Amino acid sequence: MKKICSLILLSAFILAGCQTKIPKEALELSPQSLEMRQLQTRYFDTADEQTLLVSSAGLLQDLGFNIDESETELGFILGTKDRDAKNAGQIVGAIFLAALTGAYMPTDDHQKMKACVVTHPAGENNERIAARVTFQRIVWNTQGQISTRECITEPEIYQEFFSKLSKAVFLEANEI
Amino acid sequence: MKISKYSFFCLAVALALLVSGCATTQERLLDSDGSQVQIRSIQTRAFDTTDREKTLRTVMATLQDLGFVIDQADNLLGTVTATKLNKYALRITVSIRPRGETQTLVRANCQYEDKPVYDPEPYQQFFASLEKAMFLSALQVD
Numbered sequence: 001m002k003k004i005c006s007l008i009l010l011s012a013f014i015l016a017g018c019q020t021k022i023p024k025e026a027l028e029l030s031p032q033s034l035e036m037r038q039l040q041t042r043y044f045d046t047a048d049e050q051t052l053l054v055s056s057a058g059l060l061q062d063l064g065f066n067i068d069e070s071e072t073e074l075g076f077i078l079g080t081k082d083r084d085a086k087n088a089g090q091i092v093g094a095i096f097l098a099a100l101t102g103a104y105m106p107t108d109d110h111q112k113m114k115a116c117v118v119t120h121p122a123g124e125n126n127e128r129i130a131a132r133v134t135f136q137r138i139v140w141n142t143q144g145q146i147s148t149r150e151c152i153t154e155p156e157i158y159q160e161f162f163s164k165l166s167k168a169v170f171l172e173a174n175e176i
Numbered sequence: 177m178k179i180s181k182y183s184f185f186c187l188a189v190a191l192a193l194l195v196s197g198c199a200t201t202q203e204r205l206l207d208s209d210g211s212q213v214q215i216r217s218i219q220t221r222a223f224d225t226t227d228r229e230k231t232l233r234t235v236m237a238t239l240q241d242l243g244f245v246i247d248q249a250d251n252l253l254g255t256v257t258a259t260k261l262n263k264y265a266l267r268i269t270v271s272i273r274p275r276g277e278t279q280t281l282v283r284a285n286c287q288y289e290d291k292p293v294y295d296p297e298p299y300q301q302f303f304a305s306l307e308k309a310m311f312l313s314a315l316q317v318d
Contacts, residue, residue: 020288020289020291021288021295022266022286022288022293022295022298023264024297026260026262026264026266026288026298027242027266027286027298027299027301027302027305028242028301028305029241029242029305029308030243033241033242033243036241036243037240037241040240069247069248069249071248071249071250071251073229073251074229074232074233074236074249074251075233076236076246076249078245078246078247078248114245116245116246116247118236118237118240118246120233120236120237132237132240134240134244134245134246135245136245136259136261137261138261149261149262149263149264149265150261150262150263151243151245151260151261151262
């Protein structure tokens with residue numbers, strides 16, 4: 001009895017001390033931050049920040065995002081969209097697992113995707129405008145639990161985004 | 177079965193420890209476990225500038241460098257809110273206001289998952305990054 005009670009006391013001490021803490025590097029500049037900035041930023045030879053913002057908003061709409069927030073005075077737009085996140089490979093895997101072991105494994109179901117565009121004047125005389133886009137997504141599984149929370153870093157995505165932004169700037173300039 | 181005095185003591189302490197982790201709605205809502213003055217001093221720095229827009233834009237750029245996505249920005253109110261998703265969720269609100277004739281106060285408060293961050297270190301790291309981007313020193317406010 002004494003032993004059991006001592007054990008309970010010990011585990012209570014451990015549980016009371018167990019708290020999830022913020023990771024040390026969460027607010028520290030990572031060595032990759034410069035590389036990410038370059039990937040996520042393009043410069044446009046215009047001094048007209050507003051037009052670039054309007055083009056960015058148009059592009060976000062082209063890509064199916066709804067504009068949630070914006071502050072034109074600071075050069076900021078946020079768009080979000082809800083999309084399907086079902087993954088054929090994952091589902092096949094889950095079916096095999098269920099057939100073999102009878103265990104049910106939840107698979108990805110839907111996701112919320114966020115795109116944020118921030119513009120700012122650049123160059124010595126502010127003769128250029130920089131646009132930086134960042135993407136994030138949250139994925140929920142078939143049981144409604146969050147399965148993934150991440151920042152999207154694939155270079156191809158950013159390249160496609162900016163090639164489309166250049167096109168949007170052109171379309172906007174020609175009022176198409 | 178007879179419970180000895182020692183066992184009874186152990187169980188009582190264990191229960192007290194487990195219950196101490198729970199907080200009332202009032203404590204959760206008002207986060208009343210920290211000292212107001214101390215929290216402000218951890219979360220606030222002064223910069224020798226009066227350029228409000230530049231400060232806000234630099235805050236946004238710094239947050240982007242740190243891997244945040246900006247959720248909200250308001251020039252009039254002087255606030256920026258952003259979220260970082262990296263397996264965990266970290267949310268930050270940065271607010272600025274003028275201090276005297278020559279300075280601007282920058283304050284940040286963070287929420288990690290479902291808890292407030294009172295640790296001084298993450299804030300020191302944030303202001304260290306902001307300092308570099310502002311080309312100005314972050315001054316401790318008393």
